[in-house]
Amino acid sequence: MQFLHSADSVRYQRMTNAELRESFCMESLFERGALNLTYTDVDRAVVGAAVPTAQQPLSLPTHKELASAYFCERRELGVVNIGGAGVVVVDGKEYPMEKFDSLYVARGSQTVTFASADDSAPAEFYLVSYPAHRVTETVHIPLEKANRVELGSIDGSNERVICQSICPGVVDSCQLVMGITRLASGSVWNTKPPHTHRRRTEVYLYFDFPQDERVFHFMGQPHETRSLPLAPKTAIASPHWSIHSGAGSCNYSFVWAMGGENQQFDDMDHLKLGDLG
Numbered sequence: 485m486q487f488l489h490s491a492d493s494v495r496y497q498r499m500t501n502a503e504l505r506e507s508f509c510m511e512s513l514f515e516r517g518a519l520n521l522t523y524t525d526v527d528r529a530v531v532g533a534a535v536p537t538a539q540q541p542l543s544l545p546t547h548k549e550l551a552s553a554y555f556c557e558r559r560e561l562g563v564v565n566i567g568g569a570g571v572v573v574v575d576g577k578e579y580p581m582e583k584f585d586s587l588y589v590a591r592g593s594q595t596v597t598f599a600s601a602d603d604s605a606p607a608e609f610y611l612v613s614y615p616a617h618r619v620t621e622t623v624h625i626p627l628e629k630a631n632r633v634e635l636g637s638i639d640g641s642n643e644r645v646i647c648q649s650i651c652p653g654v655v656d657s658c659q660l661v662m663g664i665t666r667l668a669s670g671s672v673w674n675t676k677p678p679h680t681h682r683r684r685t686e687v688y689l690y691f692d693f694p695q696d697e698r699v700f701h702f703m704g705q706p707h708e709t710r711s712l713p714l715a716p717k718t719a720i721a722s723p724h725w726s727i728h729s730g731a732g733s734c735n736y737s738f739v740w741a742m743g744g745e746n747q748q749f750d751d752m753d754h755l756k757l758g759d760l761g
């Protein structure tokens with residue numbers, strides 16, 4: 485397991501882009517045949533990815549720093565498949581996972597394994613976990629069962645669909661709120677205008693765009709923003725003081741995940757673009 489020590493709201497202002505990247509980004513999560521985890525200091529989110537080959541399923545391990553007999557002993561886990569078809573097995577129960585399907589794995593689940601159906605298009609499971617205070621139920625959420633929110637317009641270059649797959653009303657989770665936002669062809673802006681929410685921290689994973697394109701992710705306090713050009717399959721952590729918004733060189737998708745004080749998706753402190761510095 486890797487550890488991400490993010491910089492504070494003063495120190496980030498004096499950092500180079502390479503230092504910002506090292507402090508906020510997770511760039512090598514997706515590795516064929518491997519399960520990689522990063523323990524962050526944003527609300528103790530553990531962020532990871534599992535890319536099993538068709539021959540070799542991968543199991544979710546625990547770690548000394550979790551101080552638990554198994555990973556989900558006191559944690560909940562959200563899984564979104566951004567690759568080919570696969571299966572997640574939780575305590576012996578199989579959940580087939582198409583691309584864009586989500587799985588909520590409840591606290592108390594003892595074994596979690598990830599498998600791919602086809603080696604030529606392996607499943608790519610993106611993982612976000614938070615500490616969980618109570619035992620709930622494991623739930624599979626196909627994309628069509630997610631809350632669908634259409635936002636933005638082609639004129640604003642931000643036409644997009646937000647699919648809230650792990651959120652109140654869909655899944656009874658503890659802290660985790662998670663989903664997928666997909667931009668329409670010709671739209672490049674997410675979270676426009678940007679916002680903060682001191683109550684929750686958030687992690688974005690950008691994907692579904694060509695290797696040589698980039699999403700310019702905007703971070704920092706509203707009066708002192710920075711941008712980082714991100715390659716596909718890069719995750720970036722947003723502390724509570726940071727905006728989290730982006731403009732791509734083409735359209736793309738991203739998985740967002742939040743943990744913290746509440747689970748109200750709409751509880752945001754909205755900013756105007758003119759307020760940004």
Ligand SMILES: O=C[C@H](O)[C@@H](O)CC(=O)C(=O)O
Pocket residue numbers: 644646665673674675676686728740749752
């Ligand atoms: O707090 C919520 C998150 O920042 C995202 O869900 C926003 C988003 O997907 C978008 O507007 O494009």
Ligand SMILES: [Zn+2]
Pocket residue numbers: 679680681686728
């Ligand atoms: Zn947000």
